[in-house]
Amino acid sequence: MANLFKQSRSKQKDKASRTQSSASKRGSVSANAQVAGLRFGKDKKTTNFSTNQVIDTVTIDDLDWMGNGVSRGNPMVFVEGALVGETCDIEVLSSKKKVINAKAKKVHTPSEARQVPFCPVFDACGGCQLQHIKPDAALAQRDLALKVMMERHLAMKPHVWQAPLEGPRPQYRRKARLAIDARNPNQIKLGFREANSNNVINVETCPILVDPLSTIIGPLRDALTGFESSRHIGHVSLVAGDNTSHLVIKHTKALEAELIDAVSALVSENSSVSDHDIELKLENKQGQIRSVGKHTDIVMNTVNGCSISPSANDFIQINKVVNEKMINQAIDWLSPQPDERVADWFSGLGNFTLPIAKRGAKVQAIEGVAEMVRRAKDNAQQQGIENVEWLHLDLADKTNVEASLHQGVDKVLLDPSREGALTVCHALVKALPKTIVYVSCNPSTFTRDAKVLIDGGYEMEKAGVAEMFPFTHHMEMMALFTRKQQ
């Protein structure tokens, strides 16, 4: 279990298919000994490996759900940048008794699934990890890895696993936070951080961002260059709605009027050449956002005529198409009826709440960020949706959870952050709603919480992945739990 749940490892910086082996320089161990030791080791004794050590000709058996190559044996080896069927020389990143984390240094037999990364800064940028594998193969193999994980750890029957929910590629992200390095205002770097580092990788465009966010990055850097006060910029947020986009500059001290004019000119020029407006906002140290020029609330349409209206700092589902498919699947699985009470917990801006409420059920939406609860409530009112009780509560607090269940609930939708919903699941197996739909962005905490539900009398009837974040290690999952007959 531990192997499959490994969290983020450092990004592979070497393009495996192009690099030269540096095995001989690093005191590598003999190929045959390693193949024997890594893949066919039967005894419990394993060799100790040191960081940066190069191991020759390791064969990759599988991809794990994060998209790392796995060489099964004793020890297990997880190899960033390696694909199924490939034989690689690898460099050890970290080593424990039974598990080695490594990156591919040289690929001897490239897989047919291997492709040349489409982004020129892929090797350095921490934003993407999986551009070296064809996207269909990546989805199929990661989907399989998650299915196997659920079969192994939750005794899931194969028929439970559903086809993945997919969206467009490569352009899918509708929000980004750009890092800036303006220590030298004449040579500003604007882009994303290198993996496990504070270094900013300068980018011109980001091919996984939707338009017009993708193409504004280079021109924005040019507009900021040369102004002393660009040093006071903490980051830049970009959010694309269906009606307009916001470019929000977070700053810690006042910005020069000329800098603001230069960026204003850039966004108005963009708006005149593109059919999608960008509006400039400034966010101060306290998090207050003010508009430079006109302000239009961002509208993100979802399903059944519903929409949410986020500000730059609110959580949103990053991938519009996959989000809509997830909402439709949640409605399908929950099948909310007008006489039912449905809880939407970890409700954010009401992304799932509003379409459930439109079905006529009485919905209790609980979210831990007060500002998001306020915005969700206002937004629902504007859409004439009144059958929702909006609550600002911490769902990690057992007392809150139990009190919220006091009036009884028929069905529950959970969409927690990476930490999962352990407190909630322990309470749900006492309250016993008929149906629970669990949306998760972390298969590890999902599996932990699902065990509580299954041990507490629920059956996992359906489950599957939603490819919310192509080209990255992340994966979204959904599962339907129904209460077993007593």
Ligand SMILES: C[S@@+](CC[C@H](N)C(=O)[O-])C[C@H]1O[C@@H](n2cnc3c(N)ncnc32)[C@H](O)[C@@H]1O
């Ligand atoms: C993955 S997001 C889902 C939001 C929403 N369901 C959506 O689809 O946009 C998780 C949400 O849970 C909220 N959250 C995280 N921890 C929480 C807690 N302990 N109590 C209540 N809400 C929490 C976050 O603020 C965030 O809005």
Ligand code: SF4
């Ligand atoms: S996040 Fe954008 S800039 Fe970075 S590697 Fe991915 S596509 Fe390229």
